[in-house]
Amino acid sequence: xxxxxxxxxxxxxxxxxxxxxxxxxxxxxxxxxxxxxxxxxxxxxxxxxxxxxxxxxxxxxxxxxxxxxxxxxxxxxxxxxxxxxxxxxxxxxxxxxxxxxxxxxxxxxxxxxx
Amino acid sequence: xxxxxxxxxxxxxxxxxxxxxxxxxxxxxxxxxxxxxxxxxxxxxxxxxxxxxxxxxxxxxxxxxxxxxxxxxxxxxxxxxxxxxxxxxxxxxxxxxxxxxxxxxxxxxxxx
Numbered sequence: 001x002x003x004x005x006x007x008x009x010x011x012x013x014x015x016x017x018x019x020x021x022x023x024x025x026x027x028x029x030x031x032x033x034x035x036x037x038x039x040x041x042x043x044x045x046x047x048x049x050x051x052x053x054x055x056x057x058x059x060x061x062x063x064x065x066x067x068x069x070x071x072x073x074x075x076x077x078x079x080x081x082x083x084x085x086x087x088x089x090x091x092x093x094x095x096x097x098x099x100x101x102x103x104x105x106x107x108x109x110x111x112x113x114x
Numbered sequence: 115x116x117x118x119x120x121x122x123x124x125x126x127x128x129x130x131x132x133x134x135x136x137x138x139x140x141x142x143x144x145x146x147x148x149x150x151x152x153x154x155x156x157x158x159x160x161x162x163x164x165x166x167x168x169x170x171x172x173x174x175x176x177x178x179x180x181x182x183x184x185x186x187x188x189x190x191x192x193x194x195x196x197x198x199x200x201x202x203x204x205x206x207x208x209x210x211x212x213x214x215x216x217x218x219x220x221x222x223x224x225x226x
Contacts, residue, residue, distance in 0.1 A: 043118075044204065045217070
């Protein structure tokens with residue numbers, strides 16, 4: 001069965017600093033990988049996704065993620081964080097043998113210091 | 115346009131009430147999903163509809179009853195809920211069964 005681990009429950013960064021959120025997955029084949037962001041009390045917004053091809057994926061709001069098969073990782077990055085980026089971030093893997101059912105990681109809460 | 119709408123935004127109900135949650139999308143998506151999300155936890159899949167037919171029920175108690183009247187609309191009927199059912203209920207849709215899922219803003223449910 002697939003699984004997703006987000007090792008960092010909380011991360012605090014200063015506004016303007018760079019950001020990297022870690023995601024490790026366990027899946028037998030080439031996974032479909034997603035990053036979603038959730039502001040308090042809101043739904044999930046898709047930041048970016050990886051299905052195949054170029055392993056560096058660009059998303060919305062200046063985010064990017066890199067798929068590294070050798071490390072089973074799909075880390076999310078942003079060069080300069082804005083206060084509005086404070087939110088919960090979920091990494092997810094889709095099982096392309098089961099209708100792309102999503103398995104979510106536990107989430108990382110990002111706090112941004114002024 | 116990747117908008118999924120959900121109503122109501124908030125709902126408070128007693129354990130003997132019957133209520134319904136509504137989800138709508140006009141993107142032509144043929145798969146729709148219900149998730150339950152407890153505080154500080156990731157979403158948990160409840161139901162999947164594909165082409166208006168229930169294709170996945172993740173062993174959800176019968177007090178939750180989904181309905182897909184047409185390809186744009188998904189309902190979740192609630193009856194005799196328990197306080198532990200209080201959560202954020204999220205709807206999502208995707209073009210096809212195996213495509214990217216887009217989420218609505220959720221309905222915050224409180225069961226008293």
